[in-house]
Amino acid sequence: MSNAYDVIIIGSGPGGYVTAIRSAQLGLKTAIVEREHLGGICLNWGCIPTKALLRSADVMDQANHAKSYGLTLEGKMTADVKDVVARSRGVSQRLNGGVGFLMKKNKIDVIWGEAKLTKPGEIKVGKSTKPVVEPQNPIPKNTLGEGTYTAKHIIVATGARPRALPGIEPDGKLIWTYFEAMKPDVMPKSIVVMGSGAIGIEFASFYRSMGVDVTVVEVMSQVMPVEDKEISALARKQLEKRGMKILLESKVAKVEKGSNSITAHVETKDGKVEKITADRLISAVGVQGNIENLGLETLGVKTDRGCIVIDGYGKTNVPGLYAIGDVAGPPMLAHKAEHEGVVCIEKIAGLPNVHAMDKSKIPGCTYCNPQVASVGLTEDKAKEAGRDIRVGRYSFGANGKAIALGEDQGLVKVIFDKKSGELLGAHMVGTEVTELIQGFVVAMNLETTEEELMHTIFPHPTLSEMMKEAVLDAYGRVLNA
Incomplete structure (x- = not known):
């Protein structure tokens, strides 16, 4: 099998795998490189499994208000955290396998490992430094391995990872990112959520529905800072009505760790410090692009604030090299990545009337209650x-x-x-x-x-x-x- 392709895509998240499918549809010989799990963060640890968790939360909320619908439940509704998490992981595993099927169906080669740009039009794939973790299904049979591969067009779609604040770095035990928050071994009795963007508020909403005492700390003057002020104010009112404590114009200045708890030192805008002790802290202060160890510096690829700089069609400043999705900058949303990838590959293929990405028409959704x-x-x-x-x-x-x-x-x-x-x-x-x-x-x-x-x-x-x-x-x- 030749190691030469028309298009190689680095990363199999929603942007990467959708772009690969469209590329194959357009008759281009296509390969996709993945180091960890097909479907990327969105399918395995983000969009999809969080919605499965939030569905369990919705059912819990409805059950707790059954009487208002004229219904009576025998006994008290309780949540089995292991079963709730197992359902969420099962949803991801099902879709993860679906991506593998789509790669095979569209005759897209999957190259397993970590890619590095060595020169224009060439990558070297080495052994992955990240272990293949669940819910990864067995590696597809149409999978290649380590080696040197060439392509006329290379698209970087490596996504993003949770941003960490100095001194409040996640440790996987007491300070969580969305990875740990998505699969707790036991349900904490109390949590502090640092950040009220979509990720923070969705987890705050989930844990509150599960009966957890939740405090949200936000440095801006409103929850979900990118939203319209009026909408944000109404959302805040409903979240607080559900028993959530929300501290605005405040920041977590320091975190003290106990044996099985944290104490967050929350500094308000007037300089006062409130100490909040909770079982866990969820760090949800945004994400940053995965631009490291790709060889971007070798090729002189222009970056800005941790993301690859592109035009409206995904082009970088290096001929033949493109970027899409989270690694190409905000808004860091799966549907933006998918559309951006389709625009990019259709432009590469020379289709007529390909319109550049219009970011003003990208919808944003937060699945809290x-x-x-x-x-x-x-x-x-x-x-x-x-x-x-x-x-x-x-x-x-x-x-x-x-x-x-x-x-x-x-x-x-x-x-x-x-x-x-x-x-x-x-x-x-x-x-x-x-x-x-x-x-x-x-x-x-x-x-x-x-x-x-x-x-x-x-x-x-x-x-x-x-x-x-x-x-x-x-x-x-x-x-x-």
Whole structure:
């Protein structure tokens, strides 16, 4: 078998393996290099298994409120942490095997090991320094090993890893990253979550549903700092109503370790220090690109703040070398990586009308309880950009389906350009908004105006009706409020 390819992709996360499939579809001889597990962090330790955990949390929440639905459960609902974790790992293992199947189906060679760029168009693959860990299925039969490989085009898709703060480095026992938080041996009685981005808040929500005493520490002035302020404030209110303690404009300055607990020294904006003792601390202060030991320096690849610099099509400053996904910078989201990879490979293949990545239309979702979802500009960002805007809002409390579900706490908010009717942004908090947001994403990609949305018929009774009502509200025409 020849070691020469049209395309080699380093990393098999959602960006890498999807790009490999599209590459093979376009008739390019393709290989993918993986050092640890097919599917990358997202499938094995991120997006997918966390949603499985959060599903268990949702069932627990519903069971604890069964009486409000006219139902009576015999005895007390309890969680078996081992079974909850086992279900989550099983979901990942199933999908992990699916990626292996897709590689075989599309005749994509899998090269097992760690890749290093040696010169333009060439990589050397050595033995992986990271052990293959569960839920990795048996290594696919279409797998190659150590050696030198060449390709006309090499795409770096090595992803990212948890960022560590100096002095508060995760130790795997008392200070956790999402790796440890995803598979606890026993359920802690209390935790401190450092950071309230999507990762931090999702774990905070999961553990709170499991009955854990949760304190969230956030250095910014709102939870989920990238979200619209109004949406963030409503989410915070609901999280606190569930019993979560949230400290804003605060930071964990120091952590003292006990034999089986930590004491976090939390410094507030006024300089005061509050000591919080808990069983565990989850460090969720962001992620950083995996750019080390790839040989980027040898080739003179330009990087910035720990990520590879690219143009809108994934090109680096080195001919024939590309980067996609987390390693290519924010937003560090799986769906961004997938789309970025498809754009990159279609441009490489010379397809006509390939559009550069438009980051303003990438949706963001946080799967806590309540869920938060958004796309486009926040109200503040729209104003900062000098846009003359119309803002529409619609409450879950006025929607029949939400009331019937017993999920009447939430809000849909839309932002339009007053002159053109362009939809600039949409922001939601409440049940299942991570499923609703795609409607606004499609609308923005089609350059839909307020008039077209107003003339769209939404089915009744559904949560989606709130999307139209919010649009109507922006123009003083709301019907059911």
